[in-house]
Amino acid sequence: MMPPSPETLLVEDNPYDAELVIHSLKLANLANHLVHVSDGQSALDFLFGIGTYEGRDIHVQPKVVFLDLKLPKLDGLEVLKRIRANQHTQLVPVVILTSSREDCDITCGYQLGANSYIVKPVEFDAFTDTVTKTVFYWLKTNVAHHQ
Amino acid sequence: MKTKRGNDQLLTDQSKSPRLQADVIVHKQVDPSSVEFDAMTHEEVLHLLQELRVSKIELQLQNEELQQAQTELDVSRTRYFELYHLAPVGYCTLRTQGMILEANFTAATLLGLPRGELLKLPFSRFISDADQDIYYLHHKQLLETGVQQACELRIVKHDGTQFWAHLESTVRQSSNNESEIHCVLNDISASKQNQQLLAWEKSALEWIVRAESLPEVLDGLMLGLEKQTPGALCSVLLLDEDGVHLRHGGAPSLPQAYNLAVEGVTIGPAVGSCGTAAHENRQVIVSDIGSDPLWARFRKLALENGLRACWSTPIHSRYGKILGTFAIYYHEPRQPAATEMEVIERATHIVSIAIERAQAEEAIHKFNAELEQRVKERTLELQAANEELESFSYSVSHDLRAPLRAMNGFSRMVLTDYGEQLDDNGRRMLGIIQTEALRMGRLIDDLLEFSRFGRKPIEPTLINMTEIAREVFEEFAASEPERKLQLDLKPLPEARGTEGMIRQVWVNLISNAIKFTRNRERGIIEINTCKNGPEETIYYVKDNGAGFDMRHAEKLFGIFQRLHTQQEFPGTGVGLALVQRIIQRHGGRIWADAVSGHGATFYFTLPY
Numbered sequence: 001m002m003p004p005s006p007e008t009l010l011v012e013d014n015p016y017d018a019e020l021v022i023h024s025l026k027l028a029n030l031a032n033h034l035v036h037v038s039d040g041q042s043a044l045d046f047l048f049g050i051g052t053y054e055g056r057d058i059h060v061q062p063k064v065v066f067l068d069l070k071l072p073k074l075d076g077l078e079v080l081k082r083i084r085a086n087q088h089t090q091l092v093p094v095v096i097l098t099s100s101r102e103d104c105d106i107t108c109g110y111q112l113g114a115n116s117y118i119v120k121p122v123e124f125d126a127f128t129d130t131v132t133k134t135v136f137y138w139l140k141t142n143v144a145h146h147q
Numbered sequence: 148m149k150t151k152r153g154n155d156q157l158l159t160d161q162s163k164s165p166r167l168q169a170d171v172i173v174h175k176q177v178d179p180s181s182v183e184f185d186a187m188t189h190e191e192v193l194h195l196l197q198e199l200r201v202s203k204i205e206l207q208l209q210n211e212e213l214q215q216a217q218t219e220l221d222v223s224r225t226r227y228f229e230l231y232h233l234a235p236v237g238y239c240t241l242r243t244q245g246m247i248l249e250a251n252f253t254a255a256t257l258l259g260l261p262r263g264e265l266l267k268l269p270f271s272r273f274i275s276d277a278d279q280d281i282y283y284l285h286h287k288q289l290l291e292t293g294v295q296q297a298c299e300l301r302i303v304k305h306d307g308t309q310f311w312a313h314l315e316s317t318v319r320q321s322s323n324n325e326s327e328i329h330c331v332l333n334d335i336s337a338s339k340q341n342q343q344l345l346a347w348e349k350s351a352l353e354w355i356v357r358a359e360s361l362p363e364v365l366d367g368l369m370l371g372l373e374k375q376t377p378g379a380l381c382s383v384l385l386l387d388e389d390g391v392h393l394r395h396g397g398a399p400s401l402p403q404a405y406n407l408a409v410e411g412v413t414i415g416p417a418v419g420s421c422g423t424a425a426h427e428n429r430q431v432i433v434s435d436i437g438s439d440p441l442w443a444r445f446r447k448l449a450l451e452n453g454l455r456a457c458w459s460t461p462i463h464s465r466y467g468k469i470l471g472t473f474a475i476y477y478h479e480p481r482q483p484a485a486t487e488m489e490v491i492e493r494a495t496h497i498v499s500i501a502i503e504r505a506q507a508e509e510a511i512h513k514f515n516a517e518l519e520q521r522v523k524e525r526t527l528e529l530q531a532a533n534e535e536l537e538s539f540s541y542s543v544s545h546d547l548r549a550p551l552r553a554m555n556g557f558s559r560m561v562l563t564d565y566g567e568q569l570d571d572n573g574r575r576m577l578g579i580i581q582t583e584a585l586r587m588g589r590l591i592d593d594l595l596e597f598s599r600f601g602r603k604p605i606e607p608t609l610i611n612m613t614e615i616a617r618e619v620f621e622e623f624a625a626s627e628p629e630r631k632l633q634l635d636l637k638p639l640p641e642a643r644g645t646e647g648m649i650r651q652v653w654v655n656l657i658s659n660a661i662k663f664t665r666n667r668e669r670g671i672i673e674i675n676t677c678k679n680g681p682e683e684t685i686y687y688v689k690d691n692g693a694g695f696d697m698r699h700a701e702k703l704f705g706i707f708q709r710l711h712t713q714q715e716f717p718g719t720g721v722g723l724a725l726v727q728r729i730i731q732r733h734g735g736r737i738w739a740d741a742v743s744g745h746g747a748t749f750y751f752t753l754p755y
Contacts, residue, residue, distance in 0.1 A: 014553075016553035016556070017553070020552065023556075098545070099546070102540070103599075122584065122588035123585055124555050124556040127556060
């Protein structure tokens with residue numbers, strides 16, 4: 001069931017936000033290799049190939065991780081910290097996609113090594129536009145690091 | 148011959164008075180027995196008798212004159228005695244070598260020897276060792292210059308006691324043409340004591356201000372006082388808040404053991420001098436501890452510590468409260484002299500000032516500490532409130548927008564995917580859901596911004612107001628190229644403030660001005676300053692826009708308060724609230740003036 005080579009990992013606990021992201025990406029035909037998880041621990045399980053994702057080839061990492069900050073179990077900044085601390089994931093691009101414009105979130109996000117910080121617009125067109133452009137950039141424009 | 152001539156003269160000088168004739172006889176030593184009465188005629192004898200009678204009367208008159216002169220002499224002598232001997236100053240006549248030739252009674256009393264015994268003694272014998280140099284110089288200068296000299300020095304009486312004296316000397320030629328020195332000696336101990344007390348009071352007051360603690364102050368005062376009153380041991384005891392216990396205040400010269408023994412003593416009707424003085428609120432002079440009944444309980448202690456006299460005086464506050472006692476001890480039995488009573492009175496006053504000041508200072512310290520504690524508590528409360536506010540706005544930031552995004556996004560997807568199944572009204576309603584969700588999003592954004600500006604620290608720098616106002620205007624003007632906008636910007640003085648925040652003030656005021664002039668053919672925005680006295684600069688932004696009714700002016704700066712409908716002029720009602728908050732946090736003021744339909748002016752000040 002799992003796509004052979006995941007390109008986008010979406011870490012988003014709000015199902016409607018997740019649906020909006022996926023809907024937007026589908027319209028742009030960018031949703032094929034997307035994995036969606038709903039909490040921080042699942043994100044790490046996926047990236048590190050543990051727990052539910054035991055046995056996943058951790059040498060294959062997504063081209064971009066979209067990370068919400070306010071997450072159940074393990075919050076986004078903690079997830080980011082652990083991603084950067086693990087040799088298999090330390091160079092994976094992480095884009096923080098959140099509702100928060102709080103200074104502390106922005107500063108901490110960059111300090112912990114986020115590659116980008118995006119505030120989700122409320123307006124649908126702007127939201128779609130932002131998400132698709134960003135995903136396009138990381139999947140198509142950006143040159144990824146090879147493990 | 149001789150006799151004859153004398154007789155001749157006696158007889159021929161008839162016109163002369165018998166007195167003169169007697170003078171002649173006396174002076175020329177005419178022997179009256181040689182006058183030859185036998186040779187005289189009867190008339191001549193009668194004449195002579197007559198003359199003798201006259202002479203007798205004259206002699207009587209003469210005698211009266213002499214007696215008068217004698218009386219006058221006596222009066223004069225008494226006057227001389229009074230003037231010279233009983234003068235309030237001592238007179239001494241000295242040889243130039245310094246031997247006493249003559250002295251009046253006052254001088255003798257001052258020097259403590261009978262007049263007779265003073266004679267031939269060198270005057271320098273009565274000058275204290277410490278002041279011998281002063282006297283030597285005084286004497287030397289007097290003889291060298293011949294000009295009157297004066298000095299102050301300590302005289303040692305014959306019995307060894309000392310007093311301060313003013314000495315004034317002049318050189319005179321005596322009747323036998325020898326130079327001699329006339330000295331005037333004045334006892335100035337009273338004024339000297341006063342002078343020293345004044346000096347002590349002055350230094351005491353300085354010390355009171357300078358010293359660190361009350362014990363230090365009191366020790367210093369007591370030591371200073373002891374210097375003024377040789378032999379005295381001074382002490383201050385402080386009355387406890389409870390009004391019945393005496394505590395050590397300052398007694399640097401009393402034995403430590405004694406101080407410890409009286410510490411915390413309970414005052415009462417016969418508790419030494421101090422305990423009694425404090426209890427009865429009166430001065431207690433005990434001239435001999437050895438026998439005074441007030442000292443029965445403490446006699447042994449005092450005598451063991453070599454204390455024999457103790458004069459204690461209650462110390463009062465300005466409001467009459469007893470603060471403690473001031474006491475002077477002596478090693479020997481002693482009764483205070485009038486001058487010492489004055490010392491006590493003045494010292495007690497100074498000590499009361501010291502104690503009251505220390506108590507006031509303590510009260511201030513206590514008050515300050517309380518205040519600091521309260522500030523600390525308040526700060527903690529504020530910090531807690533601030534943290535709460537931050538976590539509130541954090542969750543607002545994270546959680547309140549997601550539902551709006553869903554509302555907007557999903558209604559949009561319904562419109563896209565199922566729009567054709569709805570009629571116009573259904574599509575209009577879905578449109579309302581979308582726009583209202585968006586509006587709520589903006590409200591939340593503005594509210595968060597408002598909250599963020601409220602929490603941001605104030606970091607003032609110098610701000611070029613002219614440049615910022617121009618930049619802000621140009622940005623807005625560029626985003627609405629279809630509008631005819633005119634900026635009338637005068638050079639503005641610099642201001643001091645947090646630049647990001649002050650920029651926000653300009654952004655909100657200028658964007659408002661642009662917004663509210665959109666129904667004008669040409670939007671004219673004037674930015675300038677005016678002065679409110681020499682100290683205060685008032686910046687203002689004036690537009691020719693819609694203005695507002697001044698009756699609602701007080702609502703203008705309230706959060707979410709709007710004076711126009713969304714249809715007339717859209718907005719969230721946060722902008723001016725934010726401007727006011729920023730200005731107020733900078734210590735400035737903001738107000739507005741407007742006429743409905745004729746434009747508005749917003750004024751603000753920033754303390755430089």
